[in-house]
Amino acid sequence: MSEWERVASRLAEVNKPTRYTGGEYNTIEKDWNAVDLKVALAFPDVYEIGLSHLGLRILYEMINGHPRMLAERVYAPWKDFQEVLRSEGYPLYALESKRGLKDFDVVGFSLQYELSYSTVLTMLDLAGIPVRSVDRDESDPLVIAGGPCAFNPEPMADFIDLFLIGEGEDVIIELLETIMAGRKQGWDKARMMEELAKLPGVYVPGHFTVEYNADGTIAGIHSVSGHKPVRAVVRDFNHAPSPKRWIVPFMEIVHDRVAYEIQRGCTKGCRFCQAGMIYRPVRERDPQVIMDSLKQLVRDTGYEELSLTSLSSADYSHIRQLLEEACGCFTPAQVNVSLPSLRIDSFSVDLAKTFQSNRKGSLTFAPEAGTERMRRVINKGVTEEDLMVASEAAFRSGWQKLKLYFMLGLPTETEEDLEGIVQLARKVEKLGRQVYPKTNALRITVSVSTFVPKAHTPYQWHRQISVEETREKQRYLQENLRSKVIELNWHDPVLSRMEGIFARGDRRLGEVIYKAWQKGAGFDSWADEFKYECWNEAFAEVGIDPDFYLRERPYDEILPWDHLDSGVSREFLKEENERAKRGILTADCRDNPCTRCGVCFNLGVGPRLVGDGRG
Amino acid sequence: MAVAEYRLCFTKGSSVRFLSHLDMAKTMERALRRADIPLAYSEGFHPHPKMSFGPALAVGISSLEEYLDVETVADIPAEELQERLNRSLPEGLRILAAKRCLKRPKPLNAVINRAVYRLTLETEPSRRPAVMEILEHCMSSDRLEVTRVNKNGQKVVNIRPWLHNLKTEAFDEAGLQVSVTGEIGSNGNLRPDDILQLLPFPVKVRNIVRAEMWHEEHGIVVKPLDLC
Numbered sequence: 001m002s003e004w005e006r007v008a009s010r011l012a013e014v015n016k017p018t019r020y021t022g023g024e025y026n027t028i029e030k031d032w033n034a035v036d037l038k039v040a041l042a043f044p045d046v047y048e049i050g051l052s053h054l055g056l057r058i059l060y061e062m063i064n065g066h067p068r069m070l071a072e073r074v075y076a077p078w079k080d081f082q083e084v085l086r087s088e089g090y091p092l093y094a095l096e097s098k099r100g101l102k103d104f105d106v107v108g109f110s111l112q113y114e115l116s117y118s119t120v121l122t123m124l125d126l127a128g129i130p131v132r133s134v135d136r137d138e139s140d141p142l143v144i145a146g147g148p149c150a151f152n153p154e155p156m157a158d159f160i161d162l163f164l165i166g167e168g169e170d171v172i173i174e175l176l177e178t179i180m181a182g183r184k185q186g187w188d189k190a191r192m193m194e195e196l197a198k199l200p201g202v203y204v205p206g207h208f209t210v211e212y213n214a215d216g217t218i219a220g221i222h223s224v225s226g227h228k229p230v231r232a233v234v235r236d237f238n239h240a241p242s243p244k245r246w247i248v249p250f251m252e253i254v255h256d257r258v259a260y261e262i263q264r265g266c267t268k269g270c271r272f273c274q275a276g277m278i279y280r281p282v283r284e285r286d287p288q289v290i291m292d293s294l295k296q297l298v299r300d301t302g303y304e305e306l307s308l309t310s311l312s313s314a315d316y317s318h319i320r321q322l323l324e325e326a327c328g329c330f331t332p333a334q335v336n337v338s339l340p341s342l343r344i345d346s347f348s349v350d351l352a353k354t355f356q357s358n359r360k361g362s363l364t365f366a367p368e369a370g371t372e373r374m375r376r377v378i379n380k381g382v383t384e385e386d387l388m389v390a391s392e393a394a395f396r397s398g399w400q401k402l403k404l405y406f407m408l409g410l411p412t413e414t415e416e417d418l419e420g421i422v423q424l425a426r427k428v429e430k431l432g433r434q435v436y437p438k439t440n441a442l443r444i445t446v447s448v449s450t451f452v453p454k455a456h457t458p459y460q461w462h463r464q465i466s467v468e469e470t471r472e473k474q475r476y477l478q479e480n481l482r483s484k485v486i487e488l489n490w491h492d493p494v495l496s497r498m499e500g501i502f503a504r505g506d507r508r509l510g511e512v513i514y515k516a517w518q519k520g521a522g523f524d525s526w527a528d529e530f531k532y533e534c535w536n537e538a539f540a541e542v543g544i545d546p547d548f549y550l551r552e553r554p555y556d557e558i559l560p561w562d563h564l565d566s567g568v569s570r571e572f573l574k575e576e577n578e579r580a581k582r583g584i585l586t587a588d589c590r591d592n593p594c595t596r597c598g599v600c601f602n603l604g605v606g607p608r609l610v611g612d613g614r615g
Numbered sequence: 616m617a618v619a620e621y622r623l624c625f626t627k628g629s630s631v632r633f634l635s636h637l638d639m640a641k642t643m644e645r646a647l648r649r650a651d652i653p654l655a656y657s658e659g660f661h662p663h664p665k666m667s668f669g670p671a672l673a674v675g676i677s678s679l680e681e682y683l684d685v686e687t688v689a690d691i692p693a694e695e696l697q698e699r700l701n702r703s704l705p706e707g708l709r710i711l712a713a714k715r716c717l718k719r720p721k722p723l724n725a726v727i728n729r730a731v732y733r734l735t736l737e738t739e740p741s742r743r744p745a746v747m748e749i750l751e752h753c754m755s756s757d758r759l760e761v762t763r764v765n766k767n768g769q770k771v772v773n774i775r776p777w778l779h780n781l782k783t784e785a786f787d788e789a790g791l792q793v794s795v796t797g798e799i800g801s802n803g804n805l806r807p808d809d810i811l812q813l814l815p816f817p818v819k820v821r822n823i824v825r826a827e828m829w830h831e832e833h834g835i836v837v838k839p840l841d842l843c
Binding site for chain 1: 631632633636637638641642644645647648649651653654656660661662664666674675703704705706811821822
């Protein structure tokens with residue numbers, strides 16, 4: 001029995017064992033002896049979440065497409081299987097070869113949300129790799145990370161050798177080729193880091209020093225190497241690589257479908273939205289490229305559902321034609337087509353009618369805020385009438401379930417805005433009752449999350465509301481939204497608090513993460529696993545007041561991520577924050593003049609809309 | 616409209632032995648679609664392909680002989696279906712035989728009532744003769760009681776009526792292979808690990824394989840492929 005077979009013989013003891021076996025259709029298993037560089041692509045959460053993530057799929061196929069490299073996958077094992085690995089003395093392994101992560105040259109983490117940080121440490125530790133960068137030597141893999149969290153990666157600076165900021169597909173091959181060349185030349189880690197830091201999008205936290213003022217604010221961030229990290233960007237998104245060998249899992253995963261990115265970026269300019277800032281500009285793919293890819297993907301996966309994804313798919317220039325063509329092509333073959341997000345208008349409801357012949361499910365609208373004033377503040381120029389028209393269209397088209405998304409604690413929010421949420425929900429309920437006077441199936445789900453200010457957005461200076469304030473607002477909604485039809489749900493305010501601390505934290509939080517992890521933190525985004533006491537003890541031991549990171553910050557304060565350039569200028573963010581305070585809308589540059597956010601000029605890229613000649 | 620029905624016999628190898636019944640259904644369905652086999656679908660809002668599997672296999676057990684019936688809307692030679700499907704299956708799953716049914720067959724679950732399991736066990740060499748003797752003796756017992764645990768609690772059941780044959784064979788130093796033929800289906804189920812409970816001390820299970828299934832009545836054995 002091989003070593004791994006010994007572990008496998010215990011898989012019947014654990015929940016969802018196919019998380020750990022590999023062998024899914026379309027996985028790529030390359031010969032270890034035929035390549036010079038091995039990369040483990042790691043996602044710090046369970047398999048069914050990690051494999052649902054598009055970004056790692058793109059990189060997996062790009063790296064494996066290189067004749068001298070291979071990439072394998074690894075996800076965070078659930079606690080039952082962690083126990084098996086520990087008791088069998090087998091390291092955390094990649095699914096393809098079953099080799100421990102220590103055998104790889106590079107381990108690359110995708111950091112999609114702050115509450116996955118402690119799980120990164122768990123994974124490194126299970127693999128027998130020292131969790132802190134300074135404790136790793138030449139025999140350890142390089143530990144790199146990317147994803148939206150890399151736009152303020154400071155809390156993870158102690159653990160990650162190098163961050164990739166921005167769109168990884170732009171630079172990953174160049175990065176890995178440099179590492180391969182360096183290995184051949186016998187560069188040590190320091191020399192390697194020096195060379196890698198020259199590449200676009202690369203940020204080596206060890207090349208920067210941070211000084212603090214007596215009050216805890218940052219006095220200065222100094223680049224030792226002189227480089228200033230600038231976000232990587234895909235300039236030709238139309239031809240940018242997208243997965244062709246789409247891995248088909250055995251078990252059900254969170255997004256159990258083919259996902260195809262029809263465009264990158266969103267310029268709606270919602271001021272709270274980090275994705276809307278860090279993935280600029282808008283770049284659409286040609287409908288023909290999309291259709292060709294979809295046909296190939298459906299044929300080679302056998303999947304029964306495909307999704308035309310992007311940050312705002314209803315905004316794609318030719319969305320109606322594309323959707324109709326896709327449905328015409330795939331519906332007869334029993335393949336469902338879907339869009340992940342809808343705008344609040346009857347056009348979007350029409351789109352939904354095209355692809356959802358079954359209206360038993362729900363439609364989701366995200367007004368985000370309760371009053372028109374508040375929505376102008378966040379630059380979500382949706383009117384109450386828009387919502388009523390869209391809701392009525394949805395009800396009249398046969399949907400009986402609507403979901404409405406809101407945020408609590410947005411800048412300048414008053415009681416009136418909370419009341420606005422109640423009133424909006426009530427009006428939609430009334431509308432629903434008019435259309436469906438007799439049914440019990442009518443359901444309005446009101447989902448509220450706590451607003452978490454993020455780095456590189458116009459609200460990066462803004463204060464985050466406290467757990468107590470959040471609870472008070474939630475109580476208000478609960479008391480005022482009692483109804484058989486309305487279902488209210490919300491995010492755990494404590495998790496939002498933690499997310500906010502790390503979203504705008506600095507590198508002093510590394511010690512807190514380390515200590516909390518040592519005390520047993522891990523899988524923090526899983527409400528049942530989250531251990532608040534571990535974190536509170538860690539903050540106390542390190543001597544850090546977490547509220548320091550949630551406070552409002554003046555414009556002249558140095559922010560922990562100020563040395564990282566997202567392409568969007570600080571001036572633009574500031575201007576947007578000021579316009580927010582005055583409730584002035586900023587138009588989408590898709591069909592309006594340039595808003596001078598700076599991204600096109602700073603990164604040497606342009607928006608691309610299909611058929612408008614700007615491509 | 617379904618125009619043809621096929622009965623497939625396939626293996627579930629060690630690498631895919633942790634697939635649940637549901638995982639297996641999805642995996643087969645997607646493989647059939649990749650192979651461009653024109654599946655027949657049920658009517659309604661949630662059309663699903665008309666396919667049905669034989670008796671479920673416990674997670675963690677591989678099999679040399681599983682069965683699946685599938686309906687199509689086009690008449691394809693069985694050999695072609697088999698070949699195309701084999702090219703589309705993940706490693707570990709392999710179609711051994713495909714037969715276009717001559718008439719609408721009785722469901723697999725209604726006809727299959729015997730399953731053979733092979734258990735590879737490890738014992739201390741000194742205990743092996745005792746283990747073999749206890750197991751061989753089962754066939755001449757009147758009652759064999761085992762405890763089964765389900766969500767309603769524990770239950771003692773007599774598995775003797777479901778045990779139709781049992782043979783042991785020693786190999787290596789400590790290895791022991793046990794072949795058990797048991798009842799499966801609506802008249803009762805012998806589980807392969809039931810027999811481990813009959814031993815007075817724990818043994819290590821190296822693996823369990825379902826080796827064969829058939830229909831048996833009045834001592835006459837008919838294989839599922841001969842019943843369609």
